[in-house]
Amino acid sequence: MTKCKVIALANQKGGTAKTTTTLNLGIGLAHQGRKVLLVDADPQGDLTTALGWTDSDSLPITLETQMKKILQDELFVYNEGILHHEEGVDIIPTNIELSGMEISLVNAMSREQTLKLYLSDLKKDYDYILIDCMPSLGMLTINALAAADSVIVPVQAHYLPLKGMTQLMKTIGKVQRQLNPKADLYIDIICITQNKIVKNRKKNNI
Numbered sequence: 086m087t088k089c090k091v092i093a094l095a096n097q098k099g100g101t102a103k104t105t106t107t108l109n110l111g112i113g114l115a116h117q118g119r120k121v122l123l124v125d126a127d128p129q130g131d132l133t134t135a136l137g138w139t140d141s142d143s144l145p146i147t148l149e150t151q152m153k154k155i156l157q158d159e160l161f162v163y164n165e166g167i168l169h170h171e172e173g174v175d176i177i178p179t180n181i182e183l184s185g186m187e188i189s190l191v192n193a194m195s196r197e198q199t200l201k202l203y204l205s206d207l208k209k210d211y212d213y214i215l216i217d218c219m220p221s222l223g224m225l226t227i228n229a230l231a232a233a234d235s236v237i238v239p240v241q242a243h244y245l246p247l248k249g250m251t252q253l254m255k256t257i258g259k260v261q262r263q264l265n266p267k268a269d270l271y272i273d274i275i276c277i278t279q280n281k282i283v284k285n286r287k288k289n290n291i
């Protein structure tokens with residue numbers, strides 16, 4: 086049995102530090118000697134860019150190309166296209182092509198399990214797989230939740246962002262009951278407090 090732990094970083098609200106948390110948590114774990122794979126499951130490709138692959142459109146193999154092969158039942162090399170970063174983490178990169186995957190998945194067989202299928206062989210090579218989700222509760226996020234052992238939800242410590250989490254919690258519960266019943270989906274909620282006080286102080290010359 087694999088010891089790999091798959092963690093999805095999800096929140097349908099944008100700009101809540103999903104990418105920042107994925108990146109820092111991943112590199113932190115790698116510095117502690119763990120084998121870490123980061124999965125950029127957000128078509129914006131911010132995680133890929135943040136790790137230095139700024140021209141992601143020119144990458145021949147991405148999460149999209151691998152998932153497409155699974156959908157089309159084509160043979161694929163399970164670890165092809167994985168990039169290695171000098172900080173000790175690996176990444177399966179993404180570019181804007183992944184946005185078309187949302188539509189491709191809608192009519193696909195095992196549409197909610199495609200990412201899980203892709204990760205199943207990779208799990209034997211890693212201690213942790215961290216999935217940076219897109220800011221929506223679409224098919225790609227459902228795929229990430231279905232593949233995950235646990236979920237980290239970065240959220241700003243304000244009333245409206247916290248209120249918006251009701252839908253996310255419902256979706257996570259539904260995915261666990263219907264698609265991922267074996268996983269004991271443990272939800273960590275990280276409150277991100279932005280340093281606005283300091284910013285305001287600087288503005289007012291305090």
Ligand SMILES: Nc1ncnc2c1ncn2[C@@H]1O[C@H](COP(=O)(O)OP(=O)(O)OP(=O)(O)O)[C@@H](O)[C@H]1O
Binds near residue numbers: 098099218
């Ligand atoms: N703890 C923090 N304090 C202040 N700013 C932060 C913190 N964490 C992240 N940020 C900033 O917030 C912005 C959004 O972060 P990030 O891109 O990680 O969010 P995201 O949830 O991945 O966004 P998206 O939903 O667009 O994918 C970035 O400019 C980032 O530098």
